[in-house]
Each structure stands twice: as C-alpha cells, then as structure tokens.
Amino acid sequence: MDQAETYELNGLTKKNYESAIEIMFNSESISIGGEIIPREIVRKRLENISYEHIVYVDNNMPRKIVNGKVEIQVRHPVPYIINALYNALRYTADEIVKMEYGDDETADIFRKEDTDELFI
Numbered sequence: 306m307d308q309a310e311t312y313e314l315n316g317l318t319k320k321n322y323e324s325a326i327e328i329m330f331n332s333e334s335i336s337i338g339g340e341i342i343p344r345e346i347v348r349k350r351l352e353n354i355s356y357e358h359i360v361y362v363d364n365n366m367p368r369k370i371v372n373g374k375v376e377i378q379v380r381h382p383v384p385y386i387i388n389a390l391y392n393a394l395r396y397t398a399d400e401i402v403k404m405e406y407g408d409d410e411t412a413d414i415f416r417k418e419d420t421d422e423l424f425i
Contacts, residue, residue, distance in 0.1 A: 314359070318363070321382045322386060324383050325387045325390060326351070326354070328383065328387060329390070330351055332344060332347070334347070335347055335387060337388055350391060350394040351394065353394060354394060355398040357398040357401040357402055358394060358398065359390070360405075361393050361401045361405055366385070366386075
C-alpha cells in the first residue's frame with residue numbers, strides 16, 4: 306500500500322482515494338461488476354499500484370463545471386474509485402502511460418514535420 310502515491314492529491318479527492326485503497330486492502334472481498342473478488346486477488350493487484358494508476362482513474366472520472374467550479378459527477382466516489390482502480394490495475398504503469406499519452410509510434414502519427422506542402 307506504500308506504493309499508492311496519493312500525496313499529490315488534496316482535500317476530499319485524496320481522502321476518497323485513500324479510503325478506496327484502504328477498503329480494497331483490508332476487506333475480505335470486494336464486488337466488481339457483480340463479481341465477488343477475494344482479498345488475496347485484490348491484494349495481488351494492489352502490489353502493482355502506482356501513481357500512474359491513480360492519475361488514470363482520476364483523469365477519467367466524470368466531471369463538469371458547476372457554478373464556476375469543477376466537480377466530480379459521481380454520487381458515490383469511493384465505490385466508483387474501487388471499481389475503476391481495480392480494473393486499471395490489470396495494466397502496468399507503462400501501459401497506463403501509453404493509454405493516456407500514446408506511445409512513440411502513435412505520437413509520430415500526429416506529429417507533422419515543418420514543410421511548405423499544403424495537403425488538401
């Protein structure tokens with residue numbers, strides 16, 4: 306659980322992630338999509354948790370602007386985080402980074418060399 310780098314989060318967001326990770330670590334089992342996952346399997350996945358996993362889940366949490374403030378649009382954020390984080394842990398930190406930011410090959414597709422050519 307020490308790898309769960311929540312130090313860059315703050316306020317309620319940090320508390321929600323810390324609660325979710327604590328529940329995942331300490332519960333006898335968790336329910337993901339109606340399936341009961343035993344503690345041993347959950348803890349095995351948590352061994353690989355990284356900052357990238359937490360950022361991935363947080364970046365993909367539904368949000369909208371309400372009265373000039375960005376607010377999450379999840380009624381019960383801790384169960385949502387548990388579900389999303391458990392699913393994100395199927396991937397390595399490197400795979401998460403590639404999903405979020407693209408790999409070099411994907412990035413090359415979107416890069417354009419400076420040319421004077423006009424493509425129509």
